[in-house]
Amino acid sequence: MSAASHNPPRLLIPAGFGFSYMTIRLVPENGWGPAAVVGLLVLALILWGPAALKWACKAFAVRRAAKKRAAEKKEGDK
Secondary structure (H helix, E strand, O other): OHHHHHOOOOOOHHHHHHHHHHHOOHHHOOOOHHHHHHHHHHHHHHHHHHHHHHHHHHHHHHHHHHHHHHHHHHHHOO
């Protein structure tokens, strides 16, 4: 699966955050605090990780192209 075709399941988003919220609320009783926080971070990484990677790759490619264009322009002016 590529980042371009990644579409997180619509029901997983509210369900995952809802379950994480419920788990964090029960922390004082059960002591699941670290597990709930890690689970929330993993869920966010699964849902938005591919899109973030795609955005970062595109940003780096644009930056690299801009630097290359500027170097070519500077070299052409000489």
